[in-house]
Amino acid sequence: MGTGAESPSGQRAAELAVGVKAEEHHGEQREPSRTASSFHRAGSAAGVRRLRICFKDLSYTVDSNSNKGEKAQLLKEVSGYFEPAQMTAVMGPSGSGKTTFLDLLSGRKTQGAISGTLLFGSYAPTRAFLRRYTGYVEQFDTLVDSLTVYEMLMYTAELKRPLEEPLQRKREAVEALIARLALEKCRDVRIGSPLKRGISGGQAKRTNVGIALITTPAVLFLDEPTSGLDSFTSLEVMTVVRSLASDGTTICATIHSPSSACFALFDRVMVLASGRTVYIGQPGVAASDYLQHHCGCRPLAHGENLAEWMMDFLTQADREGRSSAMHDAFVKSSLAQDTSRTLDRYLAEARDRAAFARSHSRGSAGGGLFAAAAEGLGRSITPRKASAPSASASARSPPPPAADAVAYAAPVPETATNGASNGANGASNGANGASNGANGVAADGANGAGPSGDGAEGGGNAEGLMADAAEACCFGAVPAGSWGASLAARLSGSEQYVTPWWWSLGVLLKYRTLRNYQCMDYLGPRLFDKIIFALVIMSLYFGIGDNFKSENVPSMAALMYLCVAQPAWGAVAYVPAIMMERGLYVRERHDGLYRPLTYLIFKMLDELLINFAVGLGSTAIIFYGVQLQGSFAYFWLNCMCTLSNGVLIAYAMAALSPNLDVANALVPTVLAIMLFLSGFLIRIESIPVYWRWLTYADLLRYSWQGLMINQFRQHPEAELAGNPILEYYNLESLDKWEMLGIIIAFFGAWSLLAWYALAFVRHQKR
Numbered sequence: 001m002g003t004g005a006e007s008p009s010g011q012r013a014a015e016l017a018v019g020v021k022a023e024e025h026h027g028e029q030r031e032p033s034r035t036a037s038s039f040h041r042a043g044s045a046a047g048v049r050r051l052r053i054c055f056k057d058l059s060y061t062v063d064s065n066s067n068k069g070e071k072a073q074l075l076k077e078v079s080g081y082f083e084p085a086q087m088t089a090v091m092g093p094s095g096s097g098k099t100t101f102l103d104l105l106s107g108r109k110t111q112g113a114i115s116g117t118l119l120f121g122s123y124a125p126t127r128a129f130l131r132r133y134t135g136y137v138e139q140f141d142t143l144v145d146s147l148t149v150y151e152m153l154m155y156t157a158e159l160k161r162p163l164e165e166p167l168q169r170k171r172e173a174v175e176a177l178i179a180r181l182a183l184e185k186c187r188d189v190r191i192g193s194p195l196k197r198g199i200s201g202g203q204a205k206r207t208n209v210g211i212a213l214i215t216t217p218a219v220l221f222l223d224e225p226t227s228g229l230d231s232f233t234s235l236e237v238m239t240v241v242r243s244l245a246s247d248g249t250t251i252c253a254t255i256h257s258p259s260s261a262c263f264a265l266f267d268r269v270m271v272l273a274s275g276r277t278v279y280i281g282q283p284g285v286a287a288s289d290y291l292q293h294h295c296g297c298r299p300l301a302h303g304e305n306l307a308e309w310m311m312d313f314l315t316q317a318d319r320e321g322r323s324s325a326m327h328d329a330f331v332k333s334s335l336a337q338d339t340s341r342t343l344d345r346y347l348a349e350a351r352d353r354a355a356f357a358r359s360h361s362r363g364s365a366g367g368g369l370f371a372a373a374a375e376g377l378g379r380s381i382t383p384r385k386a387s388a389p390s391a392s393a394s395a396r397s398p399p400p401p402a403a404d405a406v407a408y409a410a411p412v413p414e415t416a417t418n419g420a421s422n423g424a425n426g427a428s429n430g431a432n433g434a435s436n437g438a439n440g441v442a443a444d445g446a447n448g449a450g451p452s453g454d455g456a457e458g459g460g461n462a463e464g465l466m467a468d469a470a471e472a473c474c475f476g477a478v479p480a481g482s483w484g485a486s487l488a489a490r491l492s493g494s495e496q497y498v499t500p501w502w503w504s505l506g507v508l509l510k511y512r513t514l515r516n517y518q519c520m521d522y523l524g525p526r527l528f529d530k531i532i533f534a535l536v537i538m539s540l541y542f543g544i545g546d547n548f549k550s551e552n553v554p555s556m557a558a559l560m561y562l563c564v565a566q567p568a569w570g571a572v573a574y575v576p577a578i579m580m581e582r583g584l585y586v587r588e589r590h591d592g593l594y595r596p597l598t599y600l601i602f603k604m605l606d607e608l609l610i611n612f613a614v615g616l617g618s619t620a621i622i623f624y625g626v627q628l629q630g631s632f633a634y635f636w637l638n639c640m641c642t643l644s645n646g647v648l649i650a651y652a653m654a655a656l657s658p659n660l661d662v663a664n665a666l667v668p669t670v671l672a673i674m675l676f677l678s679g680f681l682i683r684i685e686s687i688p689v690y691w692r693w694l695t696y697a698d699l700l701r702y703s704w705q706g707l708m709i710n711q712f713r714q715h716p717e718a719e720l721a722g723n724p725i726l727e728y729y730n731l732e733s734l735d736k737w738e739m740l741g742i743i744i745a746f747f748g749a750w751s752l753l754a755w756y757a758l759a760f761v762r763h764q765k766r
């Protein structure tokens with residue numbers, strides 16, 4: 001049965017979409033296309049290519065959400081391997097565990113217990129490794145709608161490719177990627193949103209693929225890349241993806257019901273049913289023969305779509321409870337036994353390589369790194385919770401005995417051993433690299449292994465060191481060039497982010513804030529509400545700010561109250577936008593583009609720079625139009641600091657809320673309580689004692705009191721016979737600057753809460 005090269009329509013689509021002839025792929029080794037090689041020349045960020053993924057007896061168990069207190073095993077002893085330069089389809093009935101399996105391989109599981117062996121090339125992957133050397137295309141597109149396709153790719157390139165790489169090189173890599181993905185036509189088209197159309201669905205999907213490819217990953221995972229696309233567009237997208245395998249990329253995609261032409265693009269297919277493997281092999285005649293002879297499937301009719309035929313049969317069999325029998329039949333088949341034998345062969349190769357690395361580690365210049373590589377080769381996943389391993393917990397676990405552990409190797413034995421010395425030497429060229437490598441050895445002795453899949457960031461630095469050291473040894477991953485030496489140092493490091501925080505912040509501001517500030521959809525709501533509010537206030541209270549007669553005092557107190565209520569209440573308006581951006585934030589954070597704190601600072605600057613500028617105008621309209629007393633600078637600062645707190649409250653509450661409905665209810669509730677307890681609607685002394693304690697934690701109390709003191713203190717008319725107004729509200733002993741200091745302290749506290757929520761509260765449990 002066919003491959004892409006055998007399928008005329010697949011080949012035509014390849015020519016259309018990629019602009020190069022579709023490549024033959026009978027063998028593993030293929031000549032890279034022109035655009036492909038230029039893309040890799042333009043920036044294979046780490047030089048790690050051709051990774052085989054091996055998995056043996058991979059199981060995954062979570063707390064059952066249907067039967068409380070019980071466990072649900074979603075994957076049961078799944079074994080196999082995915083070859084480099086091949087595209088494998090993971091298929092199966094709905095609910096069979098395809099996405100679970102993909103999440104497990106890509107380290108995206110945030111809960112549950114994993115057992116079995118998983119190796120990428122020669123070693124167990126860590127989170128840092130997976131972020132750097134694998135790409136993941138989510139089922140739903142997560143793009144920045146205000147950017148063009150080129151800007152979106154450049155933005156990702158600047159965040160994900162090494163800082164030391166010259167900008168021109170990043171540009172070349174992005175241009176090559178655009179050519180590769182046939183995105184030239186929409187290069188400068190805005191991505192758009194469902195409300196404001198931009199690029200098409202197929203172009204959006206290819207842009208997403210481009211994002212995953214920005215660091216030229218050795219492995220590409222795609223979760224249902226064709227969902228929501230028509231058959232022609234699906235074929236176009238998958239043909240482009242197929243062409244990536246020619247560079248040695250290992251590609252693994254879950255897919256539902258591909259068209260015949262699309263299905264023919266895959267080299268292999270793995271079928272899951274109820275979390276078990278029921279077939280792993282070639283997709284064509286071999287698959288149909290197997291299902292007919294071993295599973296009792298009816299013969300494939302002439303002209304019938306093979307993928308649909310398979311899926312209809314498998315879904316029916318699964319519903320009839322025959323998944324287990326199909327799995328047993330597969331285990332006994334010669335196909336499964338061949339797969340198992342091949343796995344065992346890879347295991348033997350890996351053991352040899354581990355022994356070689358260990359024997360050469362003693363006393364060599366790059367000894368630390370060698371030793372780390374040897375340990376890395378001998379590691380397998382130990383059964384453990386996938387949730388947040390702390391560094392100290394890791395340090396307490398005993399090291400897995402290398403000799404007993406199961407490991408598999410990449411299919412390049414000679415270059416791997418040579419690469420080992422290259423990598424060690426390369427890394428030892430950078431002083432940091434060498435010392436970090438040595439740390440990696442020490443740390444490894446005290447470390448658990450396996451995909452981190454942890455709930456929290458930075459689930460164990462030592463683990464990261466281990467993988468990096470192994471990587472440098474096994475692949476000789478240090479490219480030549482001026483930025484090669486520092487890359488070597490970083491390869492031996494443990495950081496999960498490629499660029500430093502200040503660089504990420506600059507890139508976020510350069511691409512997203514600058515674009516927002518050019519866009520009326522963004523500016524409009526932020527400009528007009530404040531100006532309109534200021535004009536309404538001015539017209540209502542025009543020129544009465546210097547009138548201290550007793551009948552005017554309540555109006556002035558109410559005006560001060562409105563001036564703090566409006567900016568705080570305005571925070572409600574931010575909630576929907578924050579919630580809509582959550583998918584993008586989660587994806588970019590998974591990809592290691594920036595730290596949660598960097599994102600928070602970016603969002604604050606994004607919102608506050610414009611608000612402080614507009615606020616200068618709107619507060620001036622109020623202050624001078626109403627002829628308020630006291631200091632304008634203080635009035636402006638107080639209002640702006642209150643507004644900043646309001647924005648932060650919205651971010652913190654939205655980050656804490658599981659969905660928009662909860663956030664929409666939570667933010668107004670918190671703000672309404674704060675308004676009631678601010679001291680204007682009910683004097684603080686009159687608030688029931690069981691509520692009064694809360695007034696101390698009420699930001700608006702200090703904002704309003706500060707404005708009142710600014711207006712009424714030291715004015716000759718207000719100060720006649722003491723200051724009855726301030727006395728009435730019990731403010732006579734307070735200092736307005738102290739109030740401002742407290743408001744700024746609140747900003748710090750809300751920032752901490754918002755950061756905590758962004759960094760540690762996960763609503764998307766996988």
Ligand SMILES: Nc1ncnc2c1ncn2[C@@H]1O[C@H](COP(=O)(O)OP(=O)(O)OP(=O)(O)O)[C@@H](O)[C@H]1O
Binds near residue numbers: 065072074095100101
């Ligand atoms: N906590 C849980 N308790 C019990 N079952 C669960 C739990 N979490 C997931 N599942 C089940 O695990 C199975 C695997 O889900 P997964 O999303 O991987 O399936 P899938 O093959 O990708 O399905 P689809 O093709 O419909 O996307 C599903 O049947 C799901 O209902």
